[in-house]
Amino acid sequence: MPELPEVERVRRTLEPHLLGREIGPVRLRRRDICESWTTGPDGKPKRVRTTPAALLQGAVVSDLRRLGKQLAVVADDGRILCVHLGMSGKLIWRAQRPRVAPKHEHALWTLLPFNRDQLPEYLAFRDPRRFGGLWTFDRAELLESARWSALGPDALDLSGPHLARAIVAAKRPIKAALLDQAIAAGIGNIYADEALFRARIHPARLAASLTRADAVRLAAAVRHVLKSAIRGGGSTLRDYRDGNDQPGSHQLRHAVYGRSGKDCLRCRAALASTTIAGRTTVWCPRCQPEA
DNA sequence: AGGATAGCCTGCGGGC
């Protein structure tokens, strides 16, 4: 699924289509992919049935925000829609409504035209595996308090000192810590491996065993790898498409992910692979020593 | 209490 760079590409490609737009009729085909919350009389969040209004029908989009792998469509009246793409989710702008709804297209928003002589456009959420989903809140602060507060800083801003502090006592592999969204939001399996390779740190090393210098180097590698992937349009292994349905090309630049058994691009040693935190992990035994 | 593991889903590619 999309990790931070892919979600950021979706955000950037959808921005021109959505900002300032009024949302028309909304169609939710599968109710079970969406969760809606309002502020109760006691001020506490209250789960409610999803309505078209909760899905921003009638609202004007004022902002498109991202934290880690999550995207939020902000309306000018405070309503907010959070989208998580999971493994196979796509959020795609369409110039026309398809004659037949594509399989697994769970939600479709009408984007009203800016001028009367133009036709409406559409925004579609499609997610075959349904690991992703939609969350709506009647106030933007609810998204922060109910959902985004569980996330660490966005991985694009991950600082060495923050990472060092977060892992100082962590008795798990450093790769598992990188995948933990509470430590930094946005890193997934691809970019965890790529960042560890760049920082020359073995993925199975106990997180607490990293020196402060290691952590500083690793945080810089995370930022570099993510920024480079954003420039490359994200990684399209199979499914990923940006908001305009275009694939990325950064997969061509992966140094280790998906290259098990192939030569290390730095030293020519054969890349090794194993399972860490339940995920396939690839590294160079020579460039990323165990010690 | 933190950390590992199974489970949620569909689709695709490889091997037989």
Added chain:
DNA sequence: TGCCCGCAGGCTATCC
């Protein structure tokens, strides 16, 4: 050709 298996970019609930 076709079927079955394993595997996939994420996260959570559950167990130890």
